[in-house]
Amino acid sequence: MAGNSHNTDWIAVDWGTTNLRVWIIGPNDSPLATLTSQMGMGVLQRDGFEPALMALIEPYLTDAKVVPVICCGMVGSRQGWAEAAYLSVPCMAPDGQSVTAVASGDPRIAVYIVPGVKQVTPPDVMRGEETQIAGFLHDHPDFDGVLCLPGTHTKWVQISAREIVSFQTFMTGELFALLAKQSVLRHSVSEDGFDAGVFDDAVTEAMDRPQLLAARLFGLRAGSLVADLEPAVARSRLSGLLIGAELAGARPYWLGQNVAIIGDGVVAGPYRRGLAAQGVEASVFEVGDVTLTGLTAARNSCKEPMP
Amino acid sequence: MAGNSHNTDWIAVDWGTTNLRVWIIGPNDSPLATLTSQMGMGVLQRDGFEPALMALIEPYLTDAKVVPVICCGMVGSRQGWAEAAYLSVPCMAPDGQSVTAVASGDPRIAVYIVPGVKQVTPPDVMRGEETQIAGFLHDHPDFDGVLCLPGTHTKWVQISAREIVSFQTFMTGELFALLAKQSVLRHSVSEDGFDAGVFDDAVTEAMDRPQLLAARLFGLRAGSLVADLEPAVARSRLSGLLIGAELAGARPYWLGQNVAIIGDGVVAGPYRRGLAAQGVEASVFEVGDVTLTGLTAARNSCKEPMP
Incomplete structure (x- = not known):
């Protein structure tokens, strides 16, 4: 060297x-x-x-x-x-x-x-x-549209004429880490695994009724206690609930927009998947x-x- | 002894x-x-x-x-x-x-x-x-109605004919503790203090648009960095955002119902206040x-x- x-x-x-x-x-x-x-x-x-x-x-x-x-x-x-x-x-x-x-x-x-x-x-x-x-x-x-930069603090950024016009941060990634590792859910959520169908359903549920987030989160713990919820399923559901709530909140950023995602595959994939279910085909760029x-x-x- | x-x-x-x-x-x-x-x-x-x-x-x-x-x-x-x-x-x-x-x-x-x-x-x-x-x-x-039991995992419980008919848990208290003490917000949120007006406004905001919760949470950190948000105000706002989102989710439990709260004063007070703003006058009982x-x-x- x-x-x-x-x-x-x-x-x-x-x-x-x-x-x-x-x-x-x-x-x-x-x-x-x-x-x-x-x-x-x-x-x-x-x-x-x-x-x-x-x-x-x-x-x-x-x-x-x-x-x-x-x-x-x-x-x-x-x-x-x-x-x-x-x-x-x-x-x-x-x-x-x-x-x-x-x-x-x-x-x-x-x-x-x-x-x-x-x-x-x-x-x-x-x-x-x-x-x-x-x-x-x-x-x-010449990009004109919205950048989604998922991570600990995910950013949605409106770009026009090469300028950053406005942006909004969701602390979704930090919530995921706190809940999976430091909350009562740590007993019920695995360290890896991704079930796409479970994720998709959770995104839909959370987008439909984001006000139930804190209840659905506790439901992961209760599900493992009384309904044999598998830890890998709980993890996919936790991811879907949090990203779904974020997609509902960020709707003004992505609805009808040209969206590109900047992130690594592990975090960009679920966002791309959630957006695709809403009819938004986002390109992904390696961070x-x-x-x-x-x-x-x-x-x-x-x-x-x-x- | x-x-x-x-x-x-x-x-x-x-x-x-x-x-x-x-x-x-x-x-x-x-x-x-x-x-x-x-x-x-x-x-x-x-x-x-x-x-x-x-x-x-x-x-x-x-x-x-x-x-x-x-x-x-x-x-x-x-x-x-x-x-x-x-x-x-x-x-x-x-x-x-x-x-x-x-x-x-x-x-x-x-x-x-x-x-x-x-x-x-x-x-x-x-x-x-x-x-x-x-x-x-x-x-x-002879109580017939809904009990709200706020705490780490707040319960809403439907009571009829002396039976527990159904219930729903929101992990609002645990989210508050995680966010105030272990997230990036710990730098921006005080350990005590309660501003009733700030709390009320945050409850209203969260009930109106619960899907923006994760964005408004990060806004507490950003507010302290770029808009001199006071730590005691941030604490009241954090409490209001989380309880407001919960009240939106628990609406089927309290809307038009006879509600009693069982809790200690520190945690029961904000719930009573949030419900009162929705026209529900709940009695409070010491846990x-x-x-x-x-x-x-x-x-x-x-x-x-x-x-």
């Missing part, structure tokens, strides 16, 4: 609450290596970010040059490495013009953080997804690819020559 | 997931002492129940007689001291005819557990609330009083003479 250190042109970083993902980029923006760790923002103090990054990238640095490091995600939040102020909607997805330079203790790197995007009315925020959006729009500059494209676009549009 | 041990006639026990509450009962069913500990089912193995109980009641026992101990709650679940099989709706609230005798290692006590109640379609279960219902109906034998009445009724209706 270290033998290639002179090939490192710049470094792309997607730094979220839970994970740190790094791409070492060589000449012509070609990735030389992909590195990951569990050193997300959630487990780091402010002075822990640089060591966590260096632990991954050190072998790819030389004393001969200064390497730009372009970061997106929660690393730019108030609890992150340095706060990168939000842009406000309506706005273009951020590029290199709006990055925040971060002081680092190592002269071999020059660190920049992409800003998040906020909406004041109704209040909403994103950090990381704006870079995915920038990457998607780099490849699809890692789109993030790297967005960070590359930021790297190539920086306001001043990077070292 | 020990000087009164010869006065102990029997012992009432409300043993839930989190708390253990004991009443030492003297002649004429008069309480001599109330004792509590944090030794709920959730922290006990099967062989830990008797020691946890004895740690509280030992000073009130003598070698001169065997004292009946009547228990209700999660102590009778599969993970409890001993499983007390469910009654099935429609049924009378259980009395002493249906208690399960539990072997104990101490000859000074004879332990009995009141059964829970189950519903197969749709699946639902209660343990502990059935004894509150029995206590309430002991004092109000401890009603539980003790129910356990007393069980004690006085046992199928065989207790020692």
